[in-house]
Amino acid sequence: MIHKINRYMYWFALTLFMTGAGVLISDNKELSHMVMLFLLSLAVCTFLNVLFDILFKFQAPSYFQYHEDIFYDTQWTWEWNINKEILNLKPTCPACHSELFYHFDTLLHQTEFVCEKCNKQIANVNSSHRNFVVESVKKSIVRKLKKEDSSF
Ligand SMILES: [Zn+2]
Incomplete structure (x- = not known):
């Protein structure tokens, strides 16, 4: 926004x-x-x-309009600044749209996305590394934009 x-x-x-x-x-x-x-x-x-x-x-810039998408079966929202940096990247619940919480399971090597409001696990990713999911989503956003917007 x-x-x-x-x-x-x-x-x-x-x-x-x-x-x-x-x-x-x-x-x-x-x-x-x-x-x-x-x-x-x-x-x-x-x-x-x-x-x-x-x-x-x-x-x-036109990439400002791209601020939500689905990755890992989860809806993500974010903002841009003019240096093409992604800010406030947040996973949100598809049902109630509140922010999801991460649960890092180091034993099973999983990152779970949990909605506390709906008391439900929305998705899980096969990595328990703290930054893995966020970095991966950021990369996917940039990759997608580069494909569609040649000025990016
Ligand atoms: Zn929810």
Whole structure:
């Protein structure tokens, strides 16, 4: 998910500011004139707002849109930063969508994914190495992206 700054407050404040400034400068205190200035300011600010939206969309690389997939029979979600690094990689429960817990079974050499809410084991992987699953999923994500997105 890309975090966006909420601009609507500034957008509205700027509209009011421009209207006020326009009324003061023009020295015309008629209501219709003020309304016209307000609408004009609103149009200019809305245009700027839309322009910012387009620019922000252009800047967000397309791989930002790929933030969930299924690996090891488990739904994974993650976020990106602009250095193409995967952040907050989390396995989630297919039923209740809460985060799964890892259980490392060193005796059986398995990593189990458990949903505590559903009290259920969702999947298990044949490795008890702590970083194996996460690293493997990260590699799979990158491999998949490289195949589909030549700019990545
Ligand atoms: Zn669950």
